[in-house]
Amino acid sequence: MKEKIEQLSREIAELKAASAAQVEELRIKYLGKKGVMTALMSEFRNIAPEDKRTFGQRLNELKNAVTEKIAHLKEELAEREDAEMEIDLTRTATQEPFGTRHPLSIVKRRIIDIFGAMGFTVAEGPEIEDDWHVFSSLNFPADHPARDMQDTFFIARNPADVLLRTHTSSVQTRVMEHTQPPIRIVCPGRVYRNEAISARAHCFFHQVEGLYIDKNVSFADLKQVLLYFARQMFGPETQIRLRPSYFPFTEPSAEMDISCQICGGKGCALCKGTGWVEILGCGMVDPNVLKSCGIDPEVYSGYAFGMGVERIANLVYKVKDLRLFSENDVRFLHEFDNAR
Numbered sequence: 557m558k559e560k561i562e563q564l565s566r567e568i569a570e571l572k573a574a575s576a577a578q579v580e581e582l583r584i585k586y587l588g589k590k591g592v593m594t595a596l597m598s599e600f601r602n603i604a605p606e607d608k609r610t611f612g613q614r615l616n617e618l619k620n621a622v623t624e625k626i627a628h629l630k631e632e633l634a635e636r637e638d639a640e641m642e643i644d645l646t647r648t649a650t651q652e653p654f655g656t657r658h659p660l661s662i663v664k665r666r667i668i669d670i671f672g673a674m675g676f677t678v679a680e681g682p683e684i685e686d687d688w689h690v691f692s693s694l695n696f697p698a699d700h701p702a703r704d705m706q707d708t709f710f711i712a713r714n715p716a717d718v719l720l721r722t723h724t725s726s727v728q729t730r731v732m733e734h735t736q737p738p739i740r741i742v743c744p745g746r747v748y749r750n751e752a753i754s755a756r757a758h759c760f761f762h763q764v765e766g767l768y769i770d771k772n773v774s775f776a777d778l779k780q781v782l783l784y785f786a787r788q789m790f791g792p793e794t795q796i797r798l799r800p801s802y803f804p805f806t807e808p809s810a811e812m813d814i815s816c817q818i819c820g821g822k823g824c825a826l827c828k829g830t831g832w833v834e835i836l837g838c839g840m841v842d843p844n845v846l847k848s849c850g851i852d853p854e855v856y857s858g859y860a861f862g863m864g865v866e867r868i869a870n871l872v873y874k875v876k877d878l879r880l881f882s883e884n885d886v887r888f889l890h891e892f893d894n895a896r
């Protein structure tokens with residue numbers, strides 16, 4: 557028995573395996589129910605009682621040695637497999653699909669960037685407003701149709717006329733109320749108007765409005781800033797045209813057209829044959845507005861402008877139906893994957 561054990565321990569130390577199947581074979585051979593160790597255990601029963609202690613110990617050691625050896629062979633194999641597997645460590649990890657920026661966010665950021673480069677900073681304000689900030693401070697007469705239920709979503713009629721802002725000019729009021737010039741801001745945000753939803757109108761949309769107030773600000777400054785904006789936004793060939801218009805809060809007021817992006821001014825369906833498309837409203841801030849916001853119109857003057865982000869996005873991306881912007885159909889949104 558002693559010799560058998562010694563021979564086996566030498567044998568075990570030499571064991572080798574080239575595959576997982578071979579390791580398993582060895583395990584069955586030595587540790588299986590009908591294996592070498594089981595056989596030795598039954599021989600052990602016939603050993604003289606005085607030798608049992610020593611042999612018992614040896615047998616246990618042998619059993620541990622086989623178990624360890626087999627575990628070691630398994631490990632070795634796994635390591636070898638890992639090393640043999642071809643892993644290209646320079647490859648990037650599996651790509652998670654990214655979401656996309658919403659086209660309106662892309663266009664809004666672009667507008668803000670262009671004006672930002674000219675020194676305008678961003679100002680924001682609440683969407684739920686009161687009559688003073690949206691209308692009264694901006695020189696709207698008491699009976700102006702924009703205050704009418706037709707256009708404005710009122711939340712409470714009295715006492716303070718709580719409503720959803722119909723333009724972000726309300727943010728300009730808020731800034732003028734507590735800041736003395738120079739003021740140079742753009743006000744991006746969502747606005748609400750009670751309109752029937754169609755391909756060309758929605759009950760909410762987005763605006764970026766701008767305001768510049770300082771000493772000696774003139775209409776020529778306004779025109780130059782808007783020309784620069786139009787060329788940055790729509791390309792260096794873009795022409796602008798200012799048409800006289802009316803807003804309660806500006807005097808004089810104008811609407812600005814740009815030369816049509818599709819036909820380059822020759823006349824097409826988009827520009828309805830005129831060669832021009834309207835993109836924004838603007839003008840010199842009415843002295844009454846400055847006064848009601850605590851700015852002295854004898855010292856300061858300024859200009860303001862306002863545009864719809866959807867309108868600009870339509871021109872940039874040729875989106876035919878305004879509703880696409882708020883339905884969030886991923887097939888539509890993924891068309892802007894590579895836009896910035």
Ligand code: PHE
Binds near residue numbers: 860862
């Ligand atoms: N607030 C106007 C609108 O919502 C746009 C505008 C802003 C016009 C500033 C002139 C000057 O239509």
